Amino acid sequence: MTPSPLSPYLPLAVVLLLAGIMGVAIPFITSLLGPKRPSAIKSTSFEAGSESSGPARQRFAVKFYVVALLFIVFDVEAVFMYPWAVNFQALGWFGFVEMLVFAVTLVVGLIYVWKKGALDWES
Structure with a gap:
């Protein structure tokens, strides 16, 4: 069969x-x-042990999202660097130059974001 x-x-x-x-x-x-024992206290919204303040749907500054995206970008960088470091000897100079270009690109991006003030919490 x-x-x-x-x-x-x-x-x-x-x-x-x-x-x-x-x-x-x-x-x-x-x-x-x-x-199934609902009560008024259980039905209220819970915010880290303190009373809720303001509406649930409020606007956040774009800065929070920019910092979150930057965190993801640099987190992904770390994910790409680990397998590269494990295979460093097998990749040779080509792999070293490739990672150098990758890291320099990210550092230039970080400098740009820093100069633009995206990491400055006071403004």
Whole structure:
């Protein structure tokens, strides 16, 4: 008997089926078995142990998002540097120059952002 060309995809189908079942079953089971004693205190919004102040939908300065994006950029840089460091000897000078260009590009970007004042919290 020849195997079907779709047989390698059977484990994937099983995982997707189980994920779908769990995605429906877990909220349903928790709504059935979970505690149901609502109170006024439990219904209020909680903000790190202090009373909520102001509306929930307020505007934030763009600076928060810029800092978050910069964090992601430099976090990704660290992710790229780890495999490079592991394979440093195998890559040779080409790999060194390649990473040097990558790091210089990021440092130039950091200097630009710093000069623009994106990292200055006071303004």
